[in-house]
Amino acid sequence: MDPFLLVIWVVRLLFLGLLYLFLARVVGSLLRDLRAAAREPGASPGRLVVVESPAGEPEAGRSFDLDAITTLGRDVNNAIVVDDPFASSEHAVLTFRGRSWYVEDLGSTNGTFVNGRAVASVSPLGFGDEVSIGQVRLRLERARSS
């Protein structure tokens, strides 16, 4: 066989081979990324980030990993203690049902607000929404996975 033709063949196959080598490397790094995400302990259904807290408890900027049922209020038995003069001792509860979050006001004196709207009974809560309890504003976010 003509050596020149042979070279052309080899280069052609080498190009295809390199395409697949590239794909294999990419897929490898994607798999590592997915495995690392799966190994992350405690896949929490979400977290609350404190946006504003004039009284300093909880501190602004702090973030709480949420359980499926998380109570908020001034009483120390709440999962998240909101020590604000305008918060009730048992103020509100966040629940994760099915695939989405809900917020319920537990008969607080000053009410619970989502994005500035008062919560009547149980109200759905999207990631990125803001909950206000007294003067404390908290934002619901997806848990960090990577």
Added chain:
Amino acid sequence: MTGASGRAPAFVLPRILGPIRPRPRWIESRLLALAAVALLVGSLSLRLGTTGEFGLADARGLGIYLAALVLAHVAQVLAGRRSDQVLLPVVGLLGGISLLLMERLPQDLVTLGEGEGALGLGDVQLIWLVLAIGVATTLAIVVRSDAWLRRYKYTWAAVGIALLLLTFIFGADVAGQRLTLRLGPISGQPSELLKVILVVFLAGYLSENRPLLIEQDTRIGPLRLPPLPYLAPMLAMWAIALGIVVVQRDLGAALLFYAVFLALAYAATGRLSLVIIGLILFFAGSALMANLFEHVGQRVEIWLDPFADPLGSGYQIVQSLHAFARGGLIGTGLGKGLPMVGGRLPIPEVHTDFPLAALGEELGLVGVIAILGLYFVVIQRGLRIGAAAADDFRAILATGLALVVGVQAFIIAAGNLKVLPLTGVTLPFVSYGGSSLLANAVVVGLLLALSDRGVEPPPPPSEATGWRRRLRRGTP
């Protein structure tokens, strides 16, 4: 870096961009190196296949392109953001394949300038690719907050509709389709930019109304639907898609917009009823269009039987199928595809609508599967970025951006292979064309920016006012 008060005002630029700390991106650099080697071997294969010799001058275009990619990499390292490291090499490889293809096609398909200094297809594509890399990198580095997208979603929608109307009214007719908008010397296809605007608007709308769309029901017989006022945008979307088909005769864009809209509505709400109703509307609309309008009916007929008129209306598809068949398993080799047949291209519009057919001929089934694999990686990255996003807006935005690229690639690949009726959309990152490359660069840039999880927290959602507020209060 926390004591901002003591900082001299000399660092104006770093303060705009945030604190700059270089951060190595090893995965990206390794993948880029591999992509560069693959492309250089491809270039060698192309030269050996066409002229039989290989000089350094032949690799000039590719060299400039690879240098641009390296610059993009270095810029991202210096910016030090924790953005995705796989996206740039994958898209870079697709762009490089595009460059090889455009250098191989007849250069007089597209010319810029005249006489000695005229630029051919390959050179023009190189300019667009380098610009696209610049746009993607700039967005990836500079975009820190998504407030400008999130807050002004209705403004974006208005811009999109204005673009659409401008094209309806002032657009130039090219080959029976009114897609091109000319502004002096610059011409472009707004529908490419429109798809990005559509995704931004949908992300804003769906993330804001997601709880309501999930929670409340309107029952019509056995179907449980979201509240009826929230279905209005869906009907509007359907009407816009039909309008694009009727006025612009752009089936591809209409299909793309509608498919992405349905996919995003499903991703945001998880309601199958939306998809079912959307599909019913789609098939009803398609049947109506195919019977009412000749240009739509003709497409369907060509799709069902291109061999009925192999030299006339079915010519493109028949030639495309022949090209895939000639390619076989591993292809004829780069540069070894059929040259001009009888003074004309074997496939008309090969550089915009049929690059996959040309690649299928020269790289074969094995090569086409590798290229489709690259698109799947782009989609996977987008969905992953969406899944890891902190809030609904970013999640839906990333999902939508990935889908808009993936669905477009699927529509045109399926069109080339006679799986779907042929609709003239571009193959993202590969087809010739400035609008297409730049719009897809915006998509990549935004995805890269979104993949970096928040230096700056997203702003609180604005409170609804006016009629939207009344809607939210219940009882529409």
